[in-house]
Amino acid sequence: MARVSEPSLSARIDQFRRRSGSELGPVLPRHPEVASWRTATADDIDAVHAVMVAADRVDHPTWTTPRDDVADTFDLAHIDHSRDTVLALDAESTVIAFGSSFLHPSREGALNVHLSGAVLPMLWRRGIGSAVFGWQYARGLEQLAEAAGALPGVPGEDWSAQLRVYAEESNRGNQRLAESAGLAAERWFATMLRDLTDGAPEVSLPAAAQESGLRIVAYTHDRDDDARLARNDAFRDHWGSLPSQPESWAKFVGGEFFRPDLSRLVVEADGTIAAFCLASVNEEDWASLGASNSYIDLIGVVRARRRQGLAPAVVAATLRAIADAGLQKAVLDVDTASPTGADALYEGLGFVADERSVALVAHI
Template sequence: MTPAHLADRLEKTPGPQLPSHPAIAVWRAAASADIDAIHAVVSAADAVDHPTWTTPRQDVAEAFESTHIDPARDTLVAVTADGEIVATGVSALHPSRAGGMLSVDLSGAVHPQWRRRGIGTALLRWLDARAQQQVARAAQSLEGGGSEGRLKAYVEEPNTDHATILAAQGYTAERWFSTMERDLAQPVTTLPVPEGISLVPYHRARDADALAARNDAFRDHWGSLPSNEERWQQFVGGDFFRPDLSRMAVTDDGQLVAFCLASVNEEDFAALGASHAYIDLIGVVRSHRKQGLAPLVIAAALEAITAEGLERAVLDVDTDSPTGANRLYEGVGFVATHRVVAMVRRL
């Protein structure tokens, strides 16, 4: 009989062993001094795997700034005899322990010039072993021993090599996410604001309220766990977040009930072929759903983005969203362009 508690199921989980590969002289943990070299690998991979957007350097740096990631244990880089980093990976255990769920995101990249040599397979095996170890240790500290462990990696659909090595390691496709774009040359329909609701730009004084609204709005979404203050501050305090282009719906008594939050990374303009804003989050708190607030905040944000002179708006959506978000976005003019698959291994 399989033990009911995660801690019991993973009691004898071994730690990861450093890979061995003839083309790699050294496998080691990443250090902050490697940020630029790692970003170079990731950028080269981006150009092949998803050429319409690039990973900001800030995203790489966050692995060395986030308290839930220990770079000495949770990261790995592959270094050639010439001292060049050609592959990189991170196993990030989500800080939430809600419901006894322990979730790890595996991310990484192999420089395109070094692919199809088995380096990615070796890297993934290490990441998978480290993720299992993270879950096992965290489960031991949870009252009741934890309920479920989930290892997850996102794969761009054209990157079949990535999907293949994950499948070989026991990961299966569970969910698909579409990237959608809206041409802002097309007019935005201004929607009437319901009585008792005000539309306002995002204000940093409402950071805590916005985090609470985000966690409430997304608690029934696939793969979503509560965000914490550190991760939220990395987002709203980051270089790309645009409070002036973001919109919140607020009740007369001051409750934040819906939001559409946007960012702008000018480095992506050339990749997409158009200036644009990325809509990071759209949500409505559960007590105020089915009142037309989602299209309201989206339309208000699109009007602000258009007034900024940007040409497009871009977002990503779960194709099986429980709120029917993909149909909502199609209804306000967004068109799907490509897909990402979430591949998962459950422990």
């Protein structure tokens, strides 16, 4: 019996678009409380940020999105806000909602689109978010179709595509919106806090690690790209993780919030990075949390050095640096089903779980 070939990636995406009624691409929405709709330009950075912060203060009161996080997306070559972000404006031309659809530049067997957006909280539950999401969803599928069509050859069953949305666990409205479009909850993440007013835990590298030449050092910018490559190796089997690209990584480690003085690396005798704990400080979040704090952005151990006791030591070293800087708390986010058992590791270092968020995904 002849083997039935699987449809190509492009064919699967086209089928998905037809089933969802999105085959014509995004069309500017209509809503009785929105005076006009348009796509975004760099002149809209502050307006978009204002909507995002207003929603942040309700969704997760302990932190807000820095303006630079919004501004940086306007500098990235793979994002075109004139096609990728829609704005809802009121009669005074004030932005009251926005939605973005960002296609990740990685092309390693998968195409990934992240949908994000916000509505001013005083206008929640009026259908504006649904109108925005409909546009985002159609744009995301259009991006996947365009990217699949530009791939060499005819990508088949070995390629995948997905749309992804993150929502706060407490915001059932956002979750229901994504679920109504066929996305399903797939992973949960927890924000964890560590009080440092009584100091940081004392954890050293295991004797075997020290004997092999491993040591903990402060982060320095001459290791920027080495750290990116170590991050990509450490996270390559983590759920939803995609390779960090040089352009976006440079913005992260070169940004005003990143703190190399608080960040720590575990390096081999020859200087190769074996583990890392990278931290940042955004003083605008201090009032929201009620304490000065540092956010730990990334913790990882390269695959060849896992399960050798490096992670507790490098995190503890960063916590000591944060405490020595006079900051009261450390904050991080963790995948609750990480293959490395990270949540148990952080609990062992004194972190306590706080807020939770959920990732919802549509697989194609």
